Amino acid sequence: MSDDGVIVAERLSKWYGHVLGVSDVSWRMRGGIVGLLGPNGAGKSTLIKMMAGIARPSRGQLAVFGGAPFDDPSVRARIGYAPEHDKLWDELTALELVAALAELAGVAHGKSRAAAETALDRMGLADARHRRVRGFSKGMRQRVKLATAIAHDPDLLLLDEPLTGIDPVARVDIIERVRALAAAGKSIVASSHVLYEIEALTSEIVVIYRGQVLAEGNVYEIRKLIDRHPHVIRVECDRPRAIAEALAGAEHVVRIAFERGAVLIETRDPDRCYDQLASAVLDRAIAVQALTSPDNNLGAVFDYLTRGGA
Amino acid sequence: MSTIALARVALRRLVRGRTWWIALAIAILPIPFAYGLRGHSALLTNGLNIALLLLAVLPPWLVGASVGEELDHRSATYLWSRPLARWKVVAAKLLALAPIVVVLVGASWIAIAETATSRFPPRNTIEAMLAAALAVSMISAGIASLAPRQGMALSIVYVMLDLMLGELPASLHALSVTFHARTLAGRSHYHPDYLDWVLLAAIPIAWLAFGLLRLRRREA
Numbered sequence: 245m246s247d248d249g250v251i252v253a254e255r256l257s258k259w260y261g262h263v264l265g266v267s268d269v270s271w272r273m274r275g276g277i278v279g280l281l282g283p284n285g286a287g288k289s290t291l292i293k294m295m296a297g298i299a300r301p302s303r304g305q306l307a308v309f310g311g312a313p314f315d316d317p318s319v320r321a322r323i324g325y326a327p328e329h330d331k332l333w334d335e336l337t338a339l340e341l342v343a344a345l346a347e348l349a350g351v352a353h354g355k356s357r358a359a360a361e362t363a364l365d366r367m368g369l370a371d372a373r374h375r376r377v378r379g380f381s382k383g384m385r386q387r388v389k390l391a392t393a394i395a396h397d398p399d400l401l402l403l404d405e406p407l408t409g410i411d412p413v414a415r416v417d418i419i420e421r422v423r424a425l426a427a428a429g430k431s432i433v434a435s436s437h438v439l440y441e442i443e444a445l446t447s448e449i450v451v452i453y454r455g456q457v458l459a460e461g462n463v464y465e466i467r468k469l470i471d472r473h474p475h476v477i478r479v480e481c482d483r484p485r486a487i488a489e490a491l492a493g494a495e496h497v498v499r500i501a502f503e504r505g506a507v508l509i510e511t512r513d514p515d516r517c518y519d520q521l522a523s524a525v526l527d528r529a530i531a532v533q534a535l536t537s538p539d540n541n542l543g544a545v546f547d548y549l550t551r552g553g554a
Numbered sequence: 555m556s557t558i559a560l561a562r563v564a565l566r567r568l569v570r571g572r573t574w575w576i577a578l579a580i581a582i583l584p585i586p587f588a589y590g591l592r593g594h595s596a597l598l599t600n601g602l603n604i605a606l607l608l609l610a611v612l613p614p615w616l617v618g619a620s621v622g623e624e625l626d627h628r629s630a631t632y633l634w635s636r637p638l639a640r641w642k643v644v645a646a647k648l649l650a651l652a653p654i655v656v657v658l659v660g661a662s663w664i665a666i667a668e669t670a671t672s673r674f675p676p677r678n679t680i681e682a683m684l685a686a687a688l689a690v691s692m693i694s695a696g697i698a699s700l701a702p703r704q705g706m707a708l709s710i711v712y713v714m715l716d717l718m719l720g721e722l723p724a725s726l727h728a729l730s731v732t733f734h735a736r737t738l739a740g741r742s743h744y745h746p747d748y749l750d751w752v753l754l755a756a757i758p759i760a761w762l763a764f765g766l767l768r769l770r771r772r773e774a
Contacts, residue, residue, distance in 0.1 A: 298634040298774040317637035325635040331628040333563060335570040340563075347559040348636040356559075392632065 249274050250400055250431045251295060256304035257455075258290050265290035267455035268304070273433065277426045279442035279463075280435035282452035288435040289328055291452065292404045295433065296325040308400065321350050324393035328404040328435075330385040334378035338369055341377055342391045349396035356395075363395035364388075367421060383414035390418070394425065401425065403434040407441045419444050474498045475514040479521065480506040480534040490524035491517070505533075556638050560646030564620060568651065573616065580611050581658040588669040598679070599741045601670040605663040605683060606717060606732050609690045612658055614709035616651045618694035622705025625698070631774040640769045644695050644762070652691040659687035678746075679739040685754055686735035692758035693731070699765025731757050 251273040258265040266287045280288045293299035294306055297313030297320045306312065311319040333341055342360035351359050364373045367387040372380070377388060386406060393401055406422065407415050422445060426432050436442045442449055443463055450460040459465075479487055484507035488500050496513035511517040525532055568574050584604045591600050621644055624630060633643055663683045667675035690713055697712060698705025719726060720733030727733040734750040736742040 293631075293774065296631075296635040298631055300771070300773055317639070319637075320635060321637040323635065325631070327628070327631045329628045329631075332632075333567060333629060335567045336563065340566065344559055344563045345632055345636070348556050348633065348638050350637055353555060353559065 252307045254305045259302045264455050269457050275431045277432040277446035279446045279449045281442050281449050283437050286452045287455035292402050296402050322399045324398035325402045326389040326393040332377050337374050339373040342395050345392045346395035351396050359395045363391040367391045401432045474510045477509045482531040486528050557642045557646045561650040564650035581662040585665050588666040591670040597670045601666045602741050605666050610713035613655050613690040613694040614706045617691045618698045618709035619706040621647050621695045621698035622702040625702035634774045641766045655691045656687045660684050682735045682739035689731045689758040693761045696761030696765035699769045
């Protein structure tokens with residue numbers, strides 16, 4: 245396997261018993277910030293766990309800095325991992341926790357305290373360093389996790405849902421701090437199920453769904469890919485068939501389906517479709533109860549991409 | 555170095571939580587029972603039996619629960635992602651907690667014997683109790699490494715079975731650490747010899763080896 249890259253995965257799969265976590269993923273990361281985007285249960289955490297060396301690939305190969313993270317401690321020494329959960333050693337103070345984990349990552353005992361203070365300072369927790377973690381808010385816990393990930397000065401940071409559950413102000417702050425780390429030369433993989441969170445962090449995105457990489461590249465390319473996905477409009481009204489008749493001949497309409505008291509229109513040109521819908525409703529005096537677009541759900545886009553629409 | 559760092563964390567967590575105070579209360583608990591033995595026969599033997607019951611509670615409570623919690627708890631993801639040999643996690647727990655178990659069991663035994671007989675217990679009984687406390691701590695760590703979620707409960711069941719096994723007249727009692735402890739303390743029908751020491755070391759080492767072997771491939 246060629247090891248040209250910080251992370252190189254080739255036909256990587258992971259099963260938990262009969263449950264498939266990651267399926268046949270081939271992917272290469274050369275540096276910078278890469279965002280793993282996918283809905284909950286897509287396989288993002290499993291992929292990150294394998295990169296962090298805490299889960300073993302069931303099949304395929306994974307190299308981080310040219311070595312296998314599960315088997316090679318020298319590879320793990322170069323990785324900083326912040327898991328999705330915020331289970332920490334709550335009895336310890338932030339400083340004790342970060343210093344202990346820095347020491348376990350290879351920082352000398354005499355230097356671990358200074359390393360922890362620097363990391364906590366970089367994460368904006370200098371004033372709270374002597375407080376026990378038990379009393380920390382969700383946002384502070386996220387920052388402590390990030391401090392534990394950076395305290396030993398790793399080359400690669402693996403951040404699993406680093407922005408989950410935190411308030412908007414803390415979100416902006418953490419995004420800035422993560423970007424500063426990348427600017428300082430760290431390679432970073434961050435996962436999220438929210439597109440705008442990932443967009444705020446990076447323009448390089450890998451889309452994961454049902455354990456597979458659906459797309460990767462610049463966020464704009466992925467946006468284009470998503471935009472090519474037909475848009476679904478659901479119209480709840482008293483006469484769904486009248487709406488269907490009005491739009492059936494339009495070339496931008498891909499598919500029309502009926503539900504109880506509603507019609508679903510799949511279109512490649514949402515703007516034109518909305519115009520024609522308005523005309524049909526007015527001309528035929530149709531009573532519309534609701535007009536929604538289920539496609540606003542990212543999961544629907546992923547489903548479409550999985551079906552091969554891309 | 556990482557073992558010492560982890561042992562330090564284990565100690566800090568112990569003294570800042572309730573576990574330590576509960577362990578202390580458990581160690582004190584047999585003393586009133588020892589007082590009740592006064593005036594009866596075979597004081598030292600009966601006192602030792604009470605002290606041996608401590609082995610079914612203290613090591614599982616302090617060592618088994620701590621190892622199991624660390625491995626089962628999601629904080630293990632922090633440990634496994636570090637360049638840390640996995641056996642060191644168990645070694646650190648033992649380094650931090652087994653001496654506490656040994657001291658508590660030893661002190662409790664001395665207090666039980668003093669209370670029941672009004673005399674300091676013979677040296678061989680103290681040595682046997684300390685060795686048994688260390689052995690059961692290692693067994694608890696091994697069992698908790700094999701089955702972290704049920705680490706404490708299974709350790710308690712194991713020691714209870716071990717106590718029963720030790721009472722059997724058949725040679726099966728050779729597999730019981732509490733039997734060897736009683737023999738070394740001069741409180742069984744058998745004469746103590748070097749084999750008791752060997753088995754008192756070999757049984758816990760075997761459990762620990764099984765546990766560490768399982769731990770090597772454990773994923774978070």
